[in-house]
Amino acid sequence: MFLVQLLSRHAYVQKILAVDSIIRGISKSVRHGQAVCLRSFFSQSANHSARKLVLGIETSCDDTGAAVLDDSGNILGEALHSQVEVHLKSGGIVPPMAQELHKENIEKIVKEALDTSGISPNDLSAIATTVKPGLPLSLGVGLEYSLRLVKQYKKPFIPIHHMEAHALTVRLTNQVEFPFLVLLISGGHCILAVAQGVSDFLVLGQSLDIAPGDMLDKVARRLSLTKHPDCCSITGGKAIEYLAQKGNRLNCNIKPLMKRHVNCNFSFSGFQTNVTKLIMQKEMEEGLQEGQLLSSAADIAAAVQHAVALHIARRTHRAILFCIKSGILSPTNATLVVSGGVASNQYIRRALQSVTDATDFALLCPPPRLCTDNGVMIAWNGVERLRAGLGVLHNIESFRYEGKAPLGIDISAEVGKAAIKIPQLDMTF
Template sequence: SPELSRGAGSLPSTSSPARAAEQRPPRLVLGIETSCDDTGAAVVDESGAVRGEALHCQREVHLKTGGIIPPVAQQLHRENIEQVVKEALDVSGVSVSELAAIATTVKPGLALCLQVGLEYSLKLVNKYKKPFIPIHHMEAHALTIRLINQVEFPFLVLLLSGGHCILAVAQGVSDFLLLGQSIDIAPGDMLDKVARRLSLSKHPECQGMAGGKAIEHLARTGDRQRHTFRVPMQHYRNCDFSFSGLQNLVNKVIVEQEKEEGILKQKLLSCAKDIAAAAQHAVAAHIVKRTHRAMLFCIKHSIISPQNATLVVSGGVASNQYIRKGLQIVADANGFSFLCPPPRLCTDNGVMIAWNGIERLRAELGILNCTDGLRYEATAPLGIDISKRVEEASIKVPRLKMKI
């Protein structure tokens, strides 16, 4: 196994705990994810091997309704969770009795969706008498990178998705410092809403694409300089984000263009690509500037060493190549390594939950043998909030040319 080969050459004595750990087969964790609109399950071992995984995506259903309707999402999770878990186990060739633990997202997320995953998991836990590891969804996103890269703590992590926008320092498996977060909506939510307002589902180039993906696709051939949107929170020297005001500015321009072109709402604008490009650029510029400040703060206050500085970006919006390139530029300018999980691990999935379970199992953190009174939580902070300290530091961010 990878565990054995890694230890070859300098083996500890046979009586040591490390030697005993090397001699036993790697422990296995089943991860289950139902926090939003994807039903995911995976079996991962502690060497980082994904033994089996399965995912049921609800995107097609929600595209037709223009957004996620929680009761609909809940029903689809209920209909699919058993098959998804069975498929992951079948592919892995592992039975539930062979698992070291079951890990499941319990926070944050859509309450009705979290409920399905937790209830199903607890039935398995009680039936097979397995330890249970409750997972914080954002912690799982933050640690996914360690499944595929040897990233040492501490590192700066930026989590971008349809429901979250968070800047934090990962100091350990369950040890985070929260530097800033969105004070209103998340970037993925904003891009989806702009796409709906532009009726991009009707655009011939965007058939079947999610909103944010449609914006990114059209923006590639749009002129972002035809419209200029003010980057949010320019005068606030903190690491918080805000996207609702930007969305309002974009909507205002859409209304103006509709009047200019003499078309009704729900019809396609000829300048849709230009608006998409300008909106995406403003989102990227906002995210990059806040991340830049976080880097400067962490180095100045010795939270992260300049010699070993890493920026990890994860979550669904991390798949946006334009935003990613902007973050690569700011990372390079500040001497940070830039790492991103592959796109399939950036969106919600069972692998990241199982891996978070492995991380906690190794660190002996949050492993429950009794689940009495355990509840899911729709909202849950990540780590210790030091955002006020960031604001008090009042760090001025130098201008950075984003030639993307």
């Protein structure tokens, strides 16, 4: 008996006994006809201290988000506060107002995520926070609060690039290996890049001016869609998508975007100007003043959405052909990932599906709730960086946020020089 007690104190034997206990538990469950999830069983049996736990905090724009994830990708707790209703009334995002709302809600949101997870801040392995790019006033709130937590609980800090987080979210929900092509489309960005690894991106093209989400919001405001009975409580881009289903795009003549430019860059500013001129023309025809609802609003929405989807699809098609021709992607890595707020637009997804069908690529999108800004994607990016040992800071005496920040290495000039022509695709759906 003394010998058994002595050996049981040995760490190695303790591990054997623990594994034996788990195996016996699994066997017992199987004998009783119970379904057993090995991942869940082992994660529940393991001590919290054996897992890496990351708190993610997001305040890059107008959503205050927080989440706790473990290194297996389990979402242990999350919380989100949206400012949509407030900004709808003001006709767009007002940075000082967004900043105040973040200040009012960040502590409550972080506490809710932690409480739901059952994790104490003392047990966290690191705190990950969006620090670039975004609205400076909003980024400042998240960074200041996070650094207070980091100092209070003496935890490592992981600064997160917002667009990198969007790009890697798919690896939380799907088994996607590097490299893969990613299209990031949102209210603030439009980027085509090859994700070669965590924090390793080749940018093939990006918006030269404004982002598609921003443009769609502005068109919705110019059409006064907040006065439309079916669109008064939804954001601009979603209002355009909803109304477009009831319209006929062929009733409006809108020129395609950048058709002669054989690269993967995007441009939406000139297009927005042309749409504004079209709206003014329609107002004159209907004898309406600016601010009054056009009877042709649905047709305009349908034409705008189709032109944007076509522009994005063509650029993405060229990016795929460039990656194949240059050998950046092989048939085993033939995957297009689409993420960001505008990725939730189903019409744009169908246009991209036409591209991937024609090129034998797989099209993957995170769930809609993870396409928009949230704390889960930030925590997951923190997990990815923690695993890779990249950007984990233990000294944060002087750290600043960045309103604008590039993603990876820009090789868009090489794409332009390749001058790849794309075949005509059937975009009638």
